Every structure is written in structure tokens, then in C-alpha cells.
């Protein structure tokens with residue numbers, strides 16, 4: 001047996017060597033002989049906090065406090081299409097347009113037009 005104690009040595013029963021069961025945040029108990037160890041004793045050991053905290057969570061089935069952040073959606077890019085309509089301002093023959101549903105579905109949608117030449121913008125409710 002190694003004489004140096006690392007964090008994991010404290011997770012095993014010093015009486016019989018069985019893996020201690022963490023059934024509360026305060027005590028680790030040997031399921032075999034009933035040996036009890038204060039969890040604080042385990043946490044107090046060098047470098048043990050992280051390991052112990054993980055072990056406690058695993059034993060107690062506590063979800064890690066780290067929540068996986070939502071994967072940021074790609075910037076809401078508006079797909080533009082081109083329509084063969086003349087710009088009311090400069091009479092350029094094509095306009096870029098995109099639609100956007102406003103509020104509820106039964107309120108129809110708004111079509112936004114933008115002239116690629118003079119940058120004139122206007123919208124039409126459908």
C-alpha cells in the first residue's frame with residue numbers, strides 16, 4: 001500500500017478498503033462495515049476539492065452546476081432574393097426583397113424591398 005494519501009485514499013474505508021458511499025453531503029459511509037468519514041475531512045485534503053466535489057455529485061446524482069450554454073445560433077441572416085420589379089425611385093429593373101412574418105401568423109407578412117442601385121427601401125404588407 002502506498003503510504004502517501006491522495007484524495008482518493010480518503011474515499012476508501014480505512015478499515016476495510018471498500019469504496020465509501022457518499023449518501024449525504026456531510027458523511028461518506030462504508031457500505032460494508034459502517035465506517036463513517038466526514039466529507040469535510042476529504043475536502044480538506046490538498047487538491048482533493050475538485051475530485052471530491054465531482055465524486056459527491058456522481059454519488060448523489062446531482063447534476064453538475066455547469067449548464068451547457070445554448071449553442072449560439074448563427075446570426076439571423078435574412079436570405080434575400082431578387083425580383084424583377086422596377087425600383088419606384090430610380091427605375092432599376094430589379095429589386096432585392098425579403099419577407100418577415102410579423103407577430104402572429106394570421107397578420108400576414110411584410111415584404112421588404114431594397115433597390116441595389118439607389119438603396120431605396122420600402123415595404124409592402126401582404
Ligand SMILES: [Zn+2]
Pocket residue numbers: 013014015016017018030031032033034035
Ligand atoms: Zn469498511
Ligand SMILES: [Zn+2]
Pocket residue numbers: 087088089090091092115116117118119120
Ligand atoms: Zn432604385
